[in-house]
Amino acid sequence: MREYMTSNPVVALTLTLLLLVLCPRAYRVVETWEHVTVRYGVWEDLPVLQSAAFQRGYRRLNDVCKTDYYHGFMFSRGDNTKAMPIYDLNGALAGVQSRFRLPIGQRGYNSQNETISLPPVEVMPPVLKAFSDGRGSQHYTVTAYFNHPSLICSPLVSPGVLPGRGLYIQMGFNPARHFLSVPLHDRDLSPLWVRGSCLPQMGTHYFSNLSRALPCEKLYPLFLMYNWEGQLAAFGWLFQGRPYSLRSNDGVEWFRLTTPTYPFLFDTSQLPPCMFQEGFQVFGIHVYLRRHETLVCPRENPQRYPPSDKAHGNIRHSAPASQQTHDINNNEKIDIRGNYDGVNISRDEQFNSVDIRDKANRKPSSSNDCPVARDSSLILLTSVILLFMSVVR
Structure with a gap:
């Protein structure tokens, strides 16, 4: 034929x-995600266009596209800083930033059950310092982009950059260079990512380097959620401690978990003993990229999920690549995907300047669609x- x-x-x-x-x-090329929603307390759809954000009471925070902390035009509404949408030059939704602060003097725990300052330096980046409010409170941010960061403030496509939707985590103060590209399919995740529980309307969770041997100060802030076909469906942020303010005036709130409520998010058999220390708690938020009602948990296919020793700590690296900056020689390559381009970390850029390049996981469309x-x-x-x-x- x-x-x-x-x-x-x-x-x-x-x-x-x-x-x-x-x-x-x-x-x-599929330019945008079908449905971007933040969740906890209430379901909140983020406006897909800048014009719609103005109509819904959001205000724009910057007039210059490239700032010292992020790229794009950021919007907020009221006191809600948990999910602040970011728009590109064309006014299309291009990312979201979460900003938080912790109560003054709050302490967390490390693997020895010793108290430590929060957030731990081991999770910076993707947690980045933003600003101090002058009253002794330091604000921190985590930022995700839905298109390649170099396209947010530029009408031109750089060589080697593929347009279309994706998920890029900001790993430094120049997001066009310092980012982590998240695989669009779970089969492309490296062994660093440990498969956790599948929960209805949430999908299958993946956590970075999670095992019973993980030091609590290295509990990674980013977790991923994939649907039953293995397609990226959502992601979330996770921080040790308790937030300064749990709930915003618009009803959006951080989720907060302690030992009795860990099953809401975790397979507790994978958690390190330090997370069961009295007083240990975490908070965070979910960001959905697909409709939550489509995220179901059918009986697992043993061919799709073969037996794995991931949950037992047999992982290539002891921490995410971004956490190993000080231990890496100049120009050393680390394969964060398992079979694609690695991570090139320059010694002179040091902690907040990690150059993570990933070109292989961008697909214009899915063969399942056509x-x-x-x-x-x-x-x-x-x-x-x-x-x-x-x-x-």
Whole structure:
């Protein structure tokens, strides 16, 4: 069949045009996530356009796209800093930042059950210092982008940068260079990411380096959630301690977990003993990229999830790459994905300047959306060439 299609340009072109009508995703990049929602306390949909944000009572915080702390135009509403949407030059939703502060003098715990300052230096980045409010309170931020960070404030696409939706975690104060690219499918995660529980309307959780041997000061702030097909569906932030303010006036609040409520998020068999220290607690928030009602937990397929020793601590690295900056020689490569480009950390940039490049996990569209799309580009190209040859003859 394929031979007949490629030998007859009229048939090939007709079928290709039909494919474009029936399956337009085959030839376009999916620019945005279908549904961006923050969750706890209430479900809050983030406005997908800057104009809609103004209509819903948000105010813009900056007039210059590139700031010293993030890229894009950030909006907030009232006292809610838990999920502040970021828009690109075209006014489209391009990211979200969470900002928090801790009560003055609050202490946390390390693996020896000794008290430590919060947030621990081991989780910076992705936690970054923002500003001090002049009353002794330090504010901190974590920022995620839904498009490549170099595209947020630029109308031009840089060489080697693929457009389209994704998830990029800011790892320094120049997000165009300092970011972590999150795989869009769980099969592309490195062994660093440990599969946890699957919970209805939340999906299958993955935590970085989580095991019973993990020091509590290295509890990584980012966790990921994938749907039953293994597609990225949501992510969340997780911090040790308790926030200065739990709830915003609009009803959005941090989730807060202590030992009795750990099963809300964790498989407790994977947790280190220090997390069961009296007084230990965590807080955070979920950010959904797909509709939560589609995140179900069917019976696991043993071929999809083969037996693994991830939960027992047999992981390649003892901490996320961003936490190993001081131990890495200049130009050493670390494979954060397991089989793709690694992490290039320059010694002179040090702690808050981690250059993480990942080009392999960006896919214009899914073959599950259009099963026949995998051969369509070849067919279209062949059709054009044959038509041109027939005209020349």
